[in-house]
Structure formats: structure tokens, C-alpha cells
Amino acid sequence: MNTKTRAITGVLACSLAASVLAGCAAGASGGGQAGPVAKIQLSIPDPLTSSVGVSAQHFADQVKKTSNGSVAVTVVPNGTSFSGDQNAAVTRLQGGSLDALILSTSVYASVVPEMNAISIPYLFKDTKQEAAFLDGKPGQALKDKLAKKDTVALSFLTRTGREITNSVRPIEKPADLKGLKIRVPGNTLWTDFFGKLGASPTTMAFSEVFTGLQTGTIDGQENPIEVPWTNKFSEVQKYVSLTNHINDAWVLALSSKKWESLSADQQKALTDASAETSTFKTGYDAEQSKKQLDELAAKGMKTNEITATGLEEFKAASKSLYPEFSQLIGKEFFDQAIAFTTSS
Incomplete structure (x- = not known):
């Protein structure tokens, strides 16, 4: 190999090495996905x-x-x-x-x-x-x-806020819940609140709710509006009441x-x-x-707002349970939560 050939070969080798190093650097800097996903x-x-x-x-x-x-x-x-x-x-x-x-x-x-x-x-x-x-x-x-x-x-x-659906009557005030079997999560806060409202809170695995509504084992349930929409509760429920009781x-x-x-x-x-x-x-x-609520209405569910008086009664029922909620949550964090929302 003559001197000129050796020089060209050396340049090519250096260029190749530089390209490899650049590629490695790009991979290390996040320019390309390297290693197993x-x-x-x-x-x-x-x-x-x-x-x-x-x-x-x-x-x-x-x-x-x-x-x-x-x-x-x-x-x-x-x-x-x-x-x-x-x-x-x-x-x-x-x-x-x-x-x-x-x-x-x-x-x-x-x-x-x-x-x-x-x-x-x-x-x-x-x-x-x-x-x-x-x-x-x-x-x-x-x-x-x-x-x-x-x-x-x-x-x-x-x-979005949780609403109440049922097959008996519209809910406009807490008294309308009296005696209704409402499915709630297996959580003391829910059972205390709905019990205070006069309902009969019933815990049940969510997978069983549709059948429970269909057979009358329960009268209603409460969830954000997308839940009755996704799960076709319009087939087994007549009323959706916009209580917005829990977020x-x-x-x-x-x-x-x-x-x-x-x-x-x-x-x-x-x-x-x-x-x-x-x-x-x-x-x-x-x-x-809103689209989902309109679709539920189009499928026969009757929608209603709660009355202003009813809203105050719902809020009063919640506040009357603050001692129980404080114990359930822990006083320190309960107080922080109340302070945050009353000052913002």
C-alpha cells in the first residue's frame, strides 16, 4: 500500500469512527431509543x-x-x-x-x-x-x-360530580331518598352520608349493579354521569337526579x-x-x-335538578356528619381539607 492509499484509508477509518461515536452520542442523549423497551x-x-x-x-x-x-x-x-x-x-x-x-x-x-x-x-x-x-x-x-x-x-x-339514578321517583331533596335502596361503594363515608339522608345504603360489587337494578334488589345507584351512560343503566333506571353530591x-x-x-x-x-x-x-x-346526559334522556331517562332548598338540606346533612368524617379521615388532614376549600 503506497503512502497516498494509506492516507485515504486512514481518513475513511476516522470518518467511520466519528460516525459511530456520533450515533452513540445521539442515542445517549435521547435522540434514538436504545436498549430494551x-x-x-x-x-x-x-x-x-x-x-x-x-x-x-x-x-x-x-x-x-x-x-x-x-x-x-x-x-x-x-x-x-x-x-x-x-x-x-x-x-x-x-x-x-x-x-x-x-x-x-x-x-x-x-x-x-x-x-x-x-x-x-x-x-x-x-x-x-x-x-x-x-x-x-x-x-x-x-x-x-x-x-x-x-x-x-x-x-x-x-x-365530574356524582349523580343519583333510581327507578322510583325523582330526587329533589333528601326526603325523596327515604327508604330507597341505593347502591354505594363499600366505604363508610358513603354509607354514613346516604344513611343520614334517609336512604338504605347498600354495598355491592359494581359488576353486580346492573343485575341488581334489573331485578329490583336495589332501587338505584350513584356515580358520575358517564357510569350510567357507559353501562347502559337507561335500560333499568327511570330517573337521573343531578345532585352533584360528591366529587x-x-x-x-x-x-x-x-x-x-x-x-x-x-x-x-x-x-x-x-x-x-x-x-x-x-x-x-x-x-x-352533557352529551351523555342528553343521550340518557333520549333513551327515556327523566332528568331533574335538585331544588335550592334541597341543595341546602343535602349540604346540612353532610356538615352534620363532620365529626364522623373527621374521625374517619384523621382530624389533621380533615381540618386541612376544610381550610383549603373555604379559603380558595
């Missing part, structure tokens, strides 16, 4: 067509973008990964046998009693105030408490085990995606709830 199964209790289903898929899509493809989230709907047992799902998340989960704050209250503060009836003026509560110091305190239970709460997702929320969480298996960049990608999803869901629900 982290796979996360996100379990939800409802269908993909529900508000939480749409939001969960939105989160999965956002994670793909924010992680540059290094994290893949698969949504598992209808509670299939935990056989519909939501309390068991919370336990499995803590143990790490579930990767990620979106469930109601009322279910997480079984392990963090302070979660019940979100569900104090008529605590929030509107969803905007609830979002401020969840995004602020109270929400962070709840995340910290969940962290001690091996649960990494990425974000809270708001829900609970969802928790989007990962098990500590899965979280710790991720890189810092991947963790940030999930955090960023969850924050964006929280904003998305609040807007999505506001847009969809």
Missing part, C-alpha cells in the same frame, strides 16, 4: 370506551411520545387483570404483581384513610377547585402517604417495584405524560358529560 401494563376497571378508558389510552400514547418509544404502556380494561376486585387490585399494586393502575380514590382510602377527604360531600365548589386541591399541597400530601404503601401516584384525575377522583399509579426498574429519563417521561393526561381528562369529561 420498558413494558407497563396499565389496569383499569372500566371499558376502553369509558372516560377512564379514553384517558388511559391517551396516557399510553403520551408516554410513547415523551419517552421517545423507550416505554410502552398497554391498557388492560374491564378489571380483567384483577378479576373485578378493586380492593385486591390495590393490594396487588403494592406487592408489585400489577404494574400500574387507575382506580378511584374511594378504593385507595382502604389503605390511606386521608383519601376520604376528597369525597366529603359538597366539599368542592366545582371541578376547578377540586383540581387545585389535587394539584396543590393536599394532593402532594396524599401522594406522599401512598408512597409509604409502595405506590407511586403519578397524578390525580378529576371526575371523587382517580389515582394513576405505578407499583414501587415497577417504578424503580425504570431509568430517571423514563420516570420523567411518565410523570410528564400523567400531568398532561390529568389536564386532558378534566376537559374531556366537561365536554362529554
Whole structure:
């Protein structure tokens, strides 16, 4: 090999080495997805067509973008990964046998009693105030408490107010609930409140609610409007009363085990995606709830507002239970929740 050939060969070798190094640098800086993809199964209790289903898929899509493809989230709907047992799902998340989960704050209250503060009836003026509560110091305190239970709460997702459906009569004031068997979650706050209103609160697995309404085992149920819409309760219920009695929320969480298996960049990608999803869901629900209510009405359900007097009676019933709620939640956090909402 002559001198000129050796020189050309050397230049080509240097160029190739530089290209390889540049490619490595680009991969290291996030310009391309390197290494195995982290796979996360996100379990939800409802269908993909529900508000939480749409939001969960939105989160999965956002994670793909924010992680540059290094994290893949698969949504598992209808509670299939935990056989519909939501309390068991919370336990499995803590143990790490579930990767990620979106469930109601009322279910997480079984392990963090302070979660019940979100569900104090008529605590929030509107969803905007609830979002401020969840995004602020109270929400962070709840995340910290969940962290001690091996649960990494990425974000809270708001829900629209809970309404009452039944097959007996419109609900305009608490007295209209007297004697009605209303299905409620297995949570003391709900049973205390509906008992105070004169109803017969009945706990029942959600998977059994449609049949219970159909057979008359229960007269009604209470949930955000998307629940009777998604689950076709218009087939077995006559009335929907816009009581807006409770604004609970969802928790989007990962098990500590899965979280710790991720890189810092991947963790940030999930955090960023969850924050964006929280904003998305609040807007999505506001847009969809009126459409869903109109569709329920079109299918024969009669809709009514509660009277101004009735609203004050509902609020008074809640306030009369504050001593019980304080004990259930814990006085310190209960007082913080009341102080936050009365000053904002």
C-alpha cells in the first residue's frame, strides 16, 4: 500500500469512527431509543370506551411520545387483570404483581384513610377547585402517604360530580331518598352520608349493579354521569337526579417495584405524560358529560335538578356528619381539607 492509499484509508477509518461515536452520542442523549423497551401494563376497571378508558389510552400514547418509544404502556380494561376486585387490585399494586393502575380514590382510602377527604360531600365548589386541591399541597400530601404503601401516584384525575339514578321517583331533596335502596361503594363515608339522608345504603360489587337494578334488589345507584351512560343503566333506571353530591377522583399509579426498574429519563417521561393526561381528562369529561346526559334522556331517562332548598338540606346533612368524617379521615388532614376549600 503506497503512502497516498494509506492516507485515504486512514481518513475513511476516522470518518467511520466519528460516525459511530456520533450515533452513540445521539442515542445517549435521547435522540434514538436504545436498549430494551420498558413494558407497563396499565389496569383499569372500566371499558376502553369509558372516560377512564379514553384517558388511559391517551396516557399510553403520551408516554410513547415523551419517552421517545423507550416505554410502552398497554391498557388492560374491564378489571380483567384483577378479576373485578378493586380492593385486591390495590393490594396487588403494592406487592408489585400489577404494574400500574387507575382506580378511584374511594378504593385507595382502604389503605390511606386521608383519601376520604376528597369525597366529603359538597366539599368542592366545582371541578376547578377540586383540581387545585389535587394539584396543590393536599394532593402532594396524599401522594406522599401512598408512597409509604409502595405506590407511586403519578397524578390525580378529576371526575365530574356524582349523580343519583333510581327507578322510583325523582330526587329533589333528601326526603325523596327515604327508604330507597341505593347502591354505594363499600366505604363508610358513603354509607354514613346516604344513611343520614334517609336512604338504605347498600354495598355491592359494581359488576353486580346492573343485575341488581334489573331485578329490583336495589332501587338505584350513584356515580358520575358517564357510569350510567357507559353501562347502559337507561335500560333499568327511570330517573337521573343531578345532585352533584360528591366529587371523587382517580389515582394513576405505578407499583414501587415497577417504578424503580425504570431509568430517571423514563420516570420523567411518565410523570410528564400523567400531568398532561390529568389536564386532558378534566376537559374531556366537561365536554362529554352533557352529551351523555342528553343521550340518557333520549333513551327515556327523566332528568331533574335538585331544588335550592334541597341543595341546602343535602349540604346540612353532610356538615352534620363532620365529626364522623373527621374521625374517619384523621382530624389533621380533615381540618386541612376544610381550610383549603373555604379559603380558595
